Amino acid sequence: MTISEPLRNPLSLFDVTGKVAVVTGASGAFGRACALTLASLGANLVLASGARVDLDAVAAEVAEVARSGAEAITVVRRPDSPEDAEAIRDAALETFGRIDQLVIGSGYNKAGFIQDQPLEEWQTVMDANVRGPWLMAKAVGSWWIANGVKGKVLQMSSVRGRHGNYSGYTGYCTSKGATDALTRVLATEWAQYGITVNAIAPTVFRSKLTAWMWSDDEVGQATRKRSLSRIPLGRLGEPEDLMGMALYLLSPASDFCTGQIMYVDGGYTAG
Template identity: 70%
Template sequence: MISEALRNPLSLFDVKGKSALVTGASGAFGRAVSIALASMGANLTLVAGSKDELESVAAECREVGGTVQIINRRPDTLEDANAMIEAAVQQYGDIELMFIGSGYNKAGFIHEQSYEDWQAVMDANVRGNWFMAKAYGTWRIENNRTGGKVVMVSSVRGRHGNISGYTGYCTSKGATDMLTKVLATEWGKYGINVNAIAPTVFRSKLTAWMFDEDNELGQATKQRSLSRLPLGRLGEPEDLVGMAMYLLSPASDFCTGQIMYVDGGFTAG
């Protein structure tokens, strides 16, 4: 007997009708994943701190036929995270998929950087992820829901620390990797998959200066980055979408606790 997965492989990527929550939805990764999920028929709850940008992304999602609600809020507290989960449940009756795309960085050499700046990076990239994961897992487990997908955004900097001024960012992404692995082992018995995507330098608001042809420092930094990338180019948000759809869909049902590098070959050498 030929299984449905072999007869119709594209069915493995079916997320139509699933309730999906995306944090950091106004960012480069969050926007790309939101539009892709909308195009595939998921019911979206989009979360971000910038209301104007959030509404713009929601409009793009509706343009491709998506069903969308927005929450202008950041996961700064557990109360915030619980409110986001409850909003998704109230609107769609469930919360099955979650892409945690929110994050922050402020570079600084450790002998110059204030503790407050370092802690802000850790709070955004680790504490916020922990709040969202706790809220999501608590709701599904207490409501006896099996299955579900959580995808976090890590970085090649969670594995490679060879960049100056990134003691906050690299440390936070290393913590994200370990949080991903621990949750995967903790939630496996509930059928919840937890994975992370680890990109290299991608085009975004945070890296726009590196793509500016008139910015000498940006161009120099870009060339240093390119020297480590076998594919010879930096990433575009669309480059992340295929991996995100894999990890958020049934195609990845036997994949959990993994850090998936979408890095143009950065970690290969």
């Protein structure tokens, strides 16, 4: 009986050495976690973000952990327009000649109850979380299809794409529901090209945007306690909790997995 190479060496399924990954929102917690994971395993990176200072800090961290031979470049842009998305893509192609993985980590939230929130604020959330990812997927996916590349897309969703929230999240929840739908429809449209599209959906995890929830002030403690009451594992998430799932979805290990919303939420959606 013939034993396949993956059965002889299961860790080979997670080999990303020499792959080229574009990471948008690279200065955020999710983008940073993905970038550090891939760099430490030998992937080349295109780190994109609109915040130069934060992006430079992540690039320095990536350089520190990168396996010998892996390279990283930075692009100070967000996929806010077709031109921005194409510029990020083209920077990768000009430097590395190809793209193998696309991590769409850019996003935004501005809470506000629907009766009070201006349309412009709601639209800003939708543009950052839906329009931008659509543009980035279009820019890279079009190149993949034209060049016969079997790429991998990883989007950043949230448990809020499935569950509502009482804190003025009509923009955020709606946008993450759209992220889930975009993940599924792209997966079905692009399966014929060998392109996989998946999303990670965490619950609350530590980032610059949620740092106040780890504070000892009254609001932080109350919010943390309320969130913990819904999480069976009894703690909030850390960026490191995302890394294993990200590696799986960006490596050959997930070649038969597409259109999935993978909940990394401590059991939140199970209860």
